[in-house]
Amino acid sequence: MASGTSRYLRYILFAFFGLTVIYFISSSSTQRLPSANDILNGGKTSWSQGAQSPVSGGKAPADSQVAPVVPAATSPATTPNTAASLPPATAPGERMNATFVTLARNSDIWEIARSIRQVEDRFNRKFHYDWVFLNDKPFDATFKKVTTALVSGKTHYGEIAKEHWSFPDHIDQEKARKVREDMAQRKIIYGDSISYRHMCRFESGFFFRQPLMMNYEWYWRVEPSIELFCDIDYDAFKFMADNKKKYSFVLSLYEYVETIPTLWDSTKKFIKEHPEHIAEGNSMGFLSDDGGETYNHCHMWSNFEIGNLNWLRSKAYIDYFESLDADGGFFYERWGDAPVHSIAASLLLKKEEIHFFNDIAYYHVPFTHCPTGEKTRLDLKCHCNPKDNFDWKGYSCTSRFFELNGMEKPEGYENQQD
Ligand SMILES: *[C@@H]1O[C@H](CO)[C@@H](O)[C@H](O)[C@H]1NC(C)=O
Numbered sequence: 001m002a003s004g005t006s007r008y009l010r011y012i013l014f015a016f017f018g019l020t021v022i023y024f025i026s027s028s029s030t031q032r033l034p035s036a037n038d039i040l041n042g043g044k045t046s047w048s049q050g051a052q053s054p055v056s057g058g059k060a061p062a063d064s065q066v067a068p069v070v071p072a073a074t075s076p077a078t079t080p081n082t083a084a085s086l087p088p089a090t091a092p093g094e095r096m097n098a099t100f101v102t103l104a105r106n107s108d109i110w111e112i113a114r115s116i117r118q119v120e121d122r123f124n125r126k127f128h129y130d131w132v133f134l135n136d137k138p139f140d141a142t143f144k145k146v147t148t149a150l151v152s153g154k155t156h157y158g159e160i161a162k163e164h165w166s167f168p169d170h171i172d173q174e175k176a177r178k179v180r181e182d183m184a185q186r187k188i189i190y191g192d193s194i195s196y197r198h199m200c201r202f203e204s205g206f207f208f209r210q211p212l213m214m215n216y217e218w219y220w221r222v223e224p225s226i227e228l229f230c231d232i233d234y235d236a237f238k239f240m241a242d243n244k245k246k247y248s249f250v251l252s253l254y255e256y257v258e259t260i261p262t263l264w265d266s267t268k269k270f271i272k273e274h275p276e277h278i279a280e281g282n283s284m285g286f287l288s289d290d291g292g293e294t295y296n297h298c299h300m301w302s303n304f305e306i307g308n309l310n311w312l313r314s315k316a317y318i319d320y321f322e323s324l325d326a327d328g329g330f331f332y333e334r335w336g337d338a339p340v341h342s343i344a345a346s347l348l349l350k351k352e353e354i355h356f357f358n359d360i361a362y363y364h365v366p367f368t369h370c371p372t373g374e375k376t377r378l379d380l381k382c383h384c385n386p387k388d389n390f391d392w393k394g395y396s397c398t399s400r401f402f403e404l405n406g407m408e409k410p411e412g413y414e415n416q417q418d
Contacts, residue, residue: 091126096237098218100124100131100151101207103199106140109147111224116150119222123232128153129220132212136165136198156212164206165198167331176331183334188258191334201330203302203337205321208312221305229361229370229384230377236306240355246308247345248355249300250362250369251390252397257297259334264295266327267343270320277316283346283354285404286397298397299342303364306357316348351405356398358410363388372410392416 100119104112116131130153133139139157148155167173183191190196207213218237240248271278271292289296311317321340329335345354359376361384362369369391370384371377377386391398392413402409 090128091233091235093235093238095127095129096218096235096241097216098129098220098237099153099156099213099216100129100222101134101213101219102131102222102224103134103203103207104143104224105135106137106143108224109143112222113146113150115222115224115226116147118226118228120150120152122228122230123236125152126233127235129237130154130156130216132156132158132210132216134158134160134207134210134212136160158210158212160202160206160210164202164210168325170326171328171331179332179334183258186258188256188334191259197330197334200335200337200340201325204330204335204340205318205325208309213309217309219305219307219309221303221307223303223364225365226303227363229363229368230359230380230382232360233380236357236360240306240308243355244353245355246311246349246353247300247341248306248357249302249342250304250357250360251301251364251367252298252342252401253301253367253390253395254297254397255299255336255339259336260295260297260329260339261333262327263324263329263333263335263339263343266324266329267295267347268292269327270323271347273323274316274319277319278347279350281350281352282348283351283401283404286351286401287343287346295343296397297339298400299336299339300345300354300397301364301367302336302338302341304360304362305341311349314348317344320344320348354401356401356407372413372416374412376410386412386416389416393418 102112102115131147131151133143133147133155135157136159138159144155144157167176180192180194208219213219218240220236239245284292286298287295321344324330324335324340358371358373359380360369361371361377361380361382363384367390368384368388370386370389371380371382372386372389372391374386376382377384390396392409393416399409401407
């Protein structure tokens with residue numbers, strides 16, 4: 001009995017050993033065969049390095065007859081990346097005049113790399129849109145190298161002009177400093193930060209008029225360390241254009257009132273001075289529960305945005321930004337670009353021009369938008385936990401958006417309210 005088993009085992013071992021040898025021989029000889037791609041590319045791939053690899057080196061002279069006779073490529077002698085020889089997975093159809101845009105520091109490189117990888121895997125590997133990176137300092141070589149390797153479209157790197165990232169002359173430095181000290185004491189998030197304020201002012205009034213951004217009509221904003229949880233199988237830019245949308249969001253919430261105590265006063269002053277810019281059929285009902293007298297602090301979270309740059313470059317938007325900038329609240333308070341964009345979109349656009357992307361599943365610390373509806377999540381290969389979805393919880397303003405627009409809430413929303 002025992003000897004029978006061990007004979008059996010020996011048998012299996014021999015068979016396994018034999019198969020391994022056969023596999024080894026066959027795989028090392030197929031490695032020497034040039035693919036159609038190699039021939040088309042004039043052998044510019046790393047296959048030609050096979051001749052120096054330890055696996056086949058020194059033996060099988062017969063094999064070398066089929067090896068491509070080309071100079072060694074510059075890629076390292078490691079496993080070749082065969083993805084290059086797969087057929088392109090590009091979605092057919094025209095491309096929009098669009099770009100991704102990211103404001104980042106050199107030190108954000110690994111956090112933005114994560115974001116890019118997710119955007120590429122879930123969307124851009126099929127569309128190859130460009131990506132513009134903006135920074136108040138020059139980007140370093142590592143940042144450019146890594147991001148260029150990750151993005152499937154073209155990458156562009158811009159340094160922000162000083163006047164777009166500094167205090168305007170009319171700001172009273174002493175008053176602004178006192179505000180920061182006071183906010184630091186009251187432990188208001190980023191309350192003592194100068195650079196955070198420059199960032200909010202830049203995103204409110206300048207990113208869309210950077211020289212590199214002038215080449216595009218549509219943008220998709222991406223921040224470091226975001227996540228995308230579902231496939232996006234259609235061109236979201238084209239969707240915006242085809243459906244006459246100008247601005248979009250995935251998460252909405254109430255702003256910290258301490259950061260914007262007088263933003264609504266400034267807005268009301270603008271409405272009075274520029275009634276010509278206020279759209280008929282706007283979304284005032286999203287912002288205010290009393291017809292515009294007071295602000296309910298609802299805003300769309302602007303770290304994700306797909307929008308129209310020509311709208312931001314319009315006289316209406318620029319007049320609004322300049323009126324806010326003159327009032328000084330970016331420095332005398334801590335106005336965020338999210339409420340600024342949201343108020344502008346809600347008042348200067350018709351309500352049909354704002355879109356909520358239920359199917360773009362998104363995370364930015366600490367909130368998640370995970371599509372409501374199991375069928376959607378399965379169809380789109382989502383990997384977010386539906387319990388994390390913020391949309392229908394008490395601190396979200398998305399219900400309000402649905403009600404204002406007479407939209408039916410997706411099936412299953414009642415189960416996600418807490
Ligand atoms: C893209 O849009 C910008 C801004 O509207 C415009 O100046 C540019 O000519 C457009 N490019 C193409 C290829 O249409």
